[in-house]
Amino acid sequence: MTEFRLDQWTKLYAPRVSQMKPSEIREMLAVAARPDIISFAGGLPDTRVFPVHQIVESTQRVMLREGPEALQYGSSEGYEALKRQIVGMMAEGGVKIGVDDLIITDGAQQALELLGKIFIGKGDTILVEAPSYLGALQAFAGYEPNVVGIPMDDDGLKVDLLEDKLKELSRQGIQPKFLYVIPNFQNPAGFTMSADRRLKVLELADKYGFLVIEDDPYGKLRFDGEAKVLLRAVDENVVYLGTFSKIFAPGMRLGWVIAPKAILEKLINAKQAANLCTSSFSQRITEEYMNSFDWRHNVDVLIDLYRDRRDAMFDALEEYFPEGSSWSRPNGGLFIWATLPDGLDSGEMLAEAIREAKVAYVPGRGFFASEGGKSNMRLNFSYCPPEVIDEGIKRLGGVIKHQLVLYKSLMRGYTPEKK
Ligand SMILES: Cc1ncc(COP(=O)(O)O)c(C=O)c1O
Structure with missing residues (x-):
């Protein structure tokens, strides 16, 4: 050879x-x-x-009740009963949706990869917080974007600098595809975007025609202070990413995307090409766990x-x-x-x-x-x-x-x- x-x-x-x-x-x-x-x-x-013992019990129940289904392929959109749990959880955060407004992904990470796939063409401009989540930068990098970082301070993204950048790009005839933000307890900086700035981001998105991607793995891990309004709770055009990794177990590899229906359709196409469906086994066990135990x-x-x-x-x-x-x-x-x-x-x-x-x-x-x-x-x-x-x-x-x-x-x- x-x-x-x-x-x-x-x-x-x-x-x-x-x-x-x-x-x-x-x-x-x-x-x-x-x-x-x-x-x-x-x-x-x-x-x-x-919660290892609770997961053992959940697994046993799922296997005895619906073992063949849990071991079979599932729908690309995700397991309906788990989606219902997520709909309930999101309503508590002021986000009113139905089961058809979200799909399940292999962690939020897969959602980032799929969003990169459907939105970024080579050389397209995208906006991110500076600093931002390394895994998102990596997921987007595969699609060869021009990444523009917007600085942050203790109140999150500096929206005045975002606006300056948008004006500059507009003068150059450049339309950014999306802004990717982690408004709650940001990774890596730990900053939380102030309520005023959240509203300003949405105003700018509307004015300049870019999509807002709100990645929120840490929102439920609040130690003190009042929760800030979710961007998706204010504006239905926002694409929201959630995950069970930080509130349950990252080994389940389960996340979700809430998006306008037209975007969800494209994400489902992209997901089918990537992995057909998310693990039926993980989804059913997680649903059983949420249903039977006090996960809160x-x-x-x-x-x-x-x-x-x-x-x-x-x-x-x-x-x-x-x-x-x-x-x-x-x-x-x-x-x-x-x-x-x-x-x-x-x-x-x-x-x-x-x-x-x-x-x-x-x-x-x-x-x-x-x-x-x-x-x-x-x-x-x-x-x-x-x-x-x-x-x-x-x-x-x-x-x-x-x-x-x-x-x-x-x-x-x-x-x-x-x-
Ligand atoms: C901001 C952010 N987004 C997404 C992810 C990916 O999470 P998941 O385990 O749901 O893929 C992480 C993981 O640390 C993260 O910090």
Whole structure:
């Protein structure tokens, strides 16, 4: 058999493959899985909170009652009874829909991929928050868009800068396809978009004719404060993505998309080509679980657990991170976004953090489609217990202080007096 060399394969790839970069998160998770590492890198729920016994019971009931159906292909739109559960859950958030207004997907991640497929042509402009969810940037990148990042602050997307950008694009004759936002406890920054800004986004979408994609995996994980209005609750044109990953179990791989009917039809076509249907087995077990057990109580348990861990991380950051550092103050979700003192590079620092301090995080750089994130890091607080968070942040603080000493001595070395 002829031996192929790597460059021979490379020549065969489609041009879009050049956009597909290895995921920093994937590499991090491989490192984080080592038992000697304290990991703030992933976005994982704590495995101890999974309702394993309830899932065993749900599985048994489904198998005994409707085993053959659960093991068969299902409809591409999703299992009707599970869709009804979602309709009820969305109504609590002020989103009034029927079962035909949504489809089930393999996690929200598949919805991102399918939306990329039906909306993005090569070179099309899309708008994202800067920083944004790495998995979304990756899903969209495969379709070769021109990605425009709009900066954020504590109140979420800076809508004034969005408006400036839209005016500029309009002058150039460019029509952006969509704006992708994570308004609640954003990944990676932990920011929540203010109610005013939500309304402004919708006003701008209407004026400039782009679609709004609202990705909301963390909305139910609110630790304090009042819930903000969902964009989809105000405007039926918004495409809303939900998931069971953070409120139940990511291993089920179940999410959903609410969209105008015409868009849903295209998404179903795209989904049929991608995987025919989402697992009938997962959908039926999840439906049984929601129907038979107090899943809201389980979410409340998660909220209490994660609130404690967030507070432990706030306390540790206050105690161990050096002056000049800052961090976001999320009211929910899984992540804190930290900013290092001037001059430090979170990407360069990672090797020392893992090697010397045995602690991992995700450097900020990967969350930006273009420039940004050099001095930032995403810290996950849901996975480790409070005492481990304290130890990990202490070690990380030590690494930052060490890097700061090196940086300052390097800068002194370059002062004109010493030359
Ligand atoms: C903002 C955001 N969207 C989508 C996803 C994907 O979630 P799922 O497990 O539902 O595919 C994640 C996962 O972390 C996320 O943070």
